[in-house]
Amino acid sequence: MEPKTCPEICPANAVPQQPKEYLKAGQSRGPENPHASPYVPGMIKPPEPKVYPPDAPPRYLPQPTDSTSGDILGMGPIGPWAAGHLDWTPHAGTTGVRPVVDKYSITRYSTGEWRQHNQFMLTPRATDKAKNAEISFRREIKATNENLDRKQDETNKNLGKRVKDLSYWKKQVEKTLQAMDDEIEALDENRRKLKSACRILNLPEAISKECLELRTNRYEPDLVRDDAEQELIKEVAIVGEIRRVFNNTLAKVEEQMANNRAAKAAIEQDWNDKMLCLKIDKQNLSMTPESPLLLYHPGVARWPENASNLEYWLHWCSESIKNCDEVRQKSENLRGDLMTAIVKGSQDMKIQADRTNMALAETVAATEELCEKLEETLKDNLQTIANVEKLLEHLKDELRKLGERTKLNMTRLHSRNFDRPNAENCRDEAQYALMSEAKLLKESIDAYNDKVRESEAIRSELMKYRGELEKEIACKRKSLNIDQDRLARVRAHMPTPEEFAAA
Template sequence: MQEYSGQTMTSSYFKAQPTIGTSFLPPLESTMRASYKSYAPPFVVSQSLHLPWKASTYYRGAQQSMPMTRSAPEINPSTLYRDYTMMKVPPMMPSARTALFSKYTPHDWFKSNNTNYRTSDMTRGAAQRLRDENVRLCHDTDARTVKTQQDSSKNLGDRLADVNFWKSEVTHELDEMGKEIGDVTEWKRRLENALKNTEGPLQIAQECLFNREKRQGIDLVNDAVEKELIREVNTIRKSQDHLRKMIDRANSQLSMDRAAQHELEKDLTDKFRALSIDNKCHQLANTSSGMGFFRGVEGVDQTVTVPESWAKFSNDNILRSQRERNSSKGLRSDVDSSLQETSNDMWTQYNTVNVAFSGRIAETMDARNSISAHLSKVLQEINEMENNISLLRKSIKDKEAPMQVAQSRLENRTRRPNVELCRDQPQHRLVHEVGQIYETVDILQNRLRAAESALQELVRTKTTLEHDLGVKNNSLYVDKERCMGTRKTYPTTAKLAGYRGQ
C-alpha cells in the first residue's frame, strides 16, 4: 500500500516510493516540533522548501513514511531517527514559514528604542510650550471678557436712563389727553341728551324692522307694515338731521383723540416692557440663575430703529397728541339747537304702524288655522296608510311558509330513483304553485311600493304643512310678541318733544 506525505499549500504532490536508506534527519527545532500534530488525512512530501540553511535532502531522505502514534513534542528524537521507517513527516505550516523571515536584528531593536526616546522628548517639549501659551491666553481672554461685560453693563445703564426720561414725558402727555377726552365725551353727552327724546322711537322702529327680517319663507314679504315702519324711521330722522352733523364731528374728533391716546399708550407699554427687559439684562451677572446658551443669537438683527429715530418716534407722538388736544378745545363750544315740533307727526305715524300690524296679525292667524286643519287630515291619512303598508308586509311575509313547503316538496321529489322521476300531476301542480306564489308576492310588492310612495308623498305634504305652520307661528311671534311688545314702550308726546331734565 502506498503512503503520501504532506507539504505546504504551494508545493506540488507526488507519490513517495518506500525505500530503505541509512541517512538520518537533522534534529528538529523546538518551535517547529511544537507545531507538529497528528494529522488524520494523508499528506505527501514534494521538493524541499529551498531554505538556505537546510539541505535539499531534508525531505528527500524520507522515502518511507509511517503513521505517527503521538504528537511531535512527545516523541524522542533519537527514537524518531532510529524508527524513521515507522513515521510520517508532518507538513511545514505557513505560520512557521512566516516566523522564519520576520525577525529583526539587534541594531534594528536599539535604533527603534532610540527613535522612541527622541520622539517622546520632542512631544513633551511641544506639550509644555502649548500649556504655557494656553495659560497666558486664558488670563488675557478673562481680562478682556470682564472689561467687555463691564462696558455692556454701563451701556445698559445709560439706556435705562434714556428710556425713563421719555417714559415720564409720554406719561404726562397721556394724562393730559385723558382729561381732554373726558371733556369731549361730556360735551358729546350733552348733545346726545338733546336727541335722546327721539332716539327711543327710532330704535323701536328699527328694532321692529330687524325683527321682521327673522320671518321665514313665504312670509318674508314687503307688506304694508314694513312700508309704514320705513316711513316712521324717515319721519324720526328728519328731526335729527341738524344735530347729527355736530355729533358726527364730535365722534370724529373723539376718534382722533383716542387714536393719539392709543399711540401714546402703546409707546408707554413698549417702554415699560423695554425697561423690564433692560433692567433684567442690567442685573444679570455670571452667577445669576436661569441663563443658557442661545447659539447664533449674536447674528440675528431684528432692530428697527436707531437711537435718533427712536427718540423722534416718541417726540412725534407727543406733538400729535398736543395738536389733537388743541382741536378738541376749539370744538367745544355752546351748541344752540332746538327741537322742532315733530311729536304730532311721529305719534300719528306710530298709530298708523300699529293699525297695519293689527291687520297683518289677523291675516296670519287665519292662515295658520287653515293650515292646522289640513295638517290634521294629512296626519290621519298617514296613519291609515301606515296600517295598510303593515298589512301588505304581513301578507308578503305569510307567503314565505307556503313557498318553502312547495319548494321543499319539489326538492325532495328530485331524489326519486330512476324511472320514478316522473313528471306527474303532483309535479305539475307543485311547479304551478311555486309560480303562483311568485306572482302573488310580486303583485303584493308592487302594491307595497305604491303604498310607500303614497306615504312618502303624504309625509312630504305633512312636512310642508308643518314648515308652513312653523313659518306662520314665527311670523305671529315676531309681529305680535316682539314688535308689538316693543312698541308698547313708545315714548309720550312730551318726551318726543324733548322735555326731559339732563
C-alpha cells in the first residue's frame, strides 16, 4: 500500500526543481543592481521628492505603489546593507535566508508592512460593533412590535385562503374520484364482453378444425395442399392469434383493473385527508381571542417532523389528481384497444372465412369441371377400346387370309421342288416369283402379328386407363361431396362480427 501524500506538498509527478543559488557576501546581483559599476566620484544624485497621487491615502497608510517583496532592494557598492535575503520576503522564516547583522542595524519589516500595521491599528472594531448592535436591536424591536400588531390579521387572512384552497382541491378530488368510479364500471363491462368473445372464439376454431378433419377423408389423388387447405390452415392460425391477443388484452385488463382500484383507494385517502384538514382549518378560522376553548400548549410552536412545505403540498395535490387521471386515461385507452381487438379480430375472422369459402368454391368448381372432363375422356376411351377391338378382329381376319395364301404358295413350291424330274427342276422365273411371294407372305405375316401384339397392348393400356378414369371420377365425386355438401353445412354455423360485438 502506497503512503498517502499531500498533492500540494508532495505531488506524485513532481517536476524536479533546480536548487536556488543565493549571492554570497560581496557578490553583485547582476543587471538588477542599479549600481553595477564601482563607485565614481560624482555619481551620487540629489534627492528627489516622492510624488503621491491626488486620491492617495495618508502616507502612514498602505499606498498603491507599495510592495512586500524584497527584490526591489539591491546591494550596491555603497550602503550599510548586510548580505543575504530579508525575512519579510516570500521566503520569510525559511532557514538559511536570515540577513547577517552588521554594526548598524537589522531590517525585519518593509515600509509596506509598516503601513499595513498602522491601518490595522487604526481600524475600529468593538466600537463599530456596539453601534451597529444598538441600531439593529432598536430596529428589530420596532419591527417586532409592528409585526405583532398585524400578524393576527394576516394569519386569519391566510387561514381563509387556506380554506378556499382546500375547498377547491376537495372538489377537484371529488370529480376525479367520480370519474374513476365510472371508468372502473366501464372497464368491468368491457372485461365481461372480452371473456364472452373468448368463449365464442371456440366455435370458429372447432369449425375450421372439423373442416380440415373432413378433408382428410378424401381419396389419395385429392389429398393435396390446395388453396382451400391453405386458407383453412390460415383460418385456424388466425383464430389462435386472435385468442392470443384476447388473452393478452384480458391480462392487461386485469392488471389495469388492479391499478384502477389502487388509484381509487389513493384518491379516496387524499379526499379523506382534505376533508379532515378542511374541518380543522374552518374551526381555527372561526376562533377569536374571546373564544372559551383557548388554552396554553407549551412546545407547539415548532414544525412537526412530518410537516411539508406549501410547494410540496401543491405538488402533491396536483400530482395526486394527475396520477389518478393518468391511470384513468390508460384505462380508457385500454378499453379502446379492447373493443378494437374484438371488432378487428371478428372482422379479420370474417374476411378469412370469406377467403376460405371462396377458395372452397374455386376448388369445387375446378373439381366439377375436372369431373366432367374425366367423364368425357372415359367415353372417348370406351369408344377407342371398341375401335381397337374391331381393328384387332380385322387383323386376325387378314392373318387367316394370309394363311390361305401361304398354304397355296407352299403347295406350289413343294410340287415344283420335289415333283419335277432331272433337268426340269430348274430355277426359272416362276420359281423366282414363288420364292419372292413366299418371302413377302412371311414378312406380311410377321408384320400383322406385330400389329396384333401392338393392338392387344394398346387395348390393355386403354383398359387400364379406363379403370384409372373410373377410380379418378369416384375420387372427385367423393371430394365434391366433402367440399360442397358436408363443409358447407358445417361452415354455415360460423359466427359473425355482430355476434362478437354483442357478446
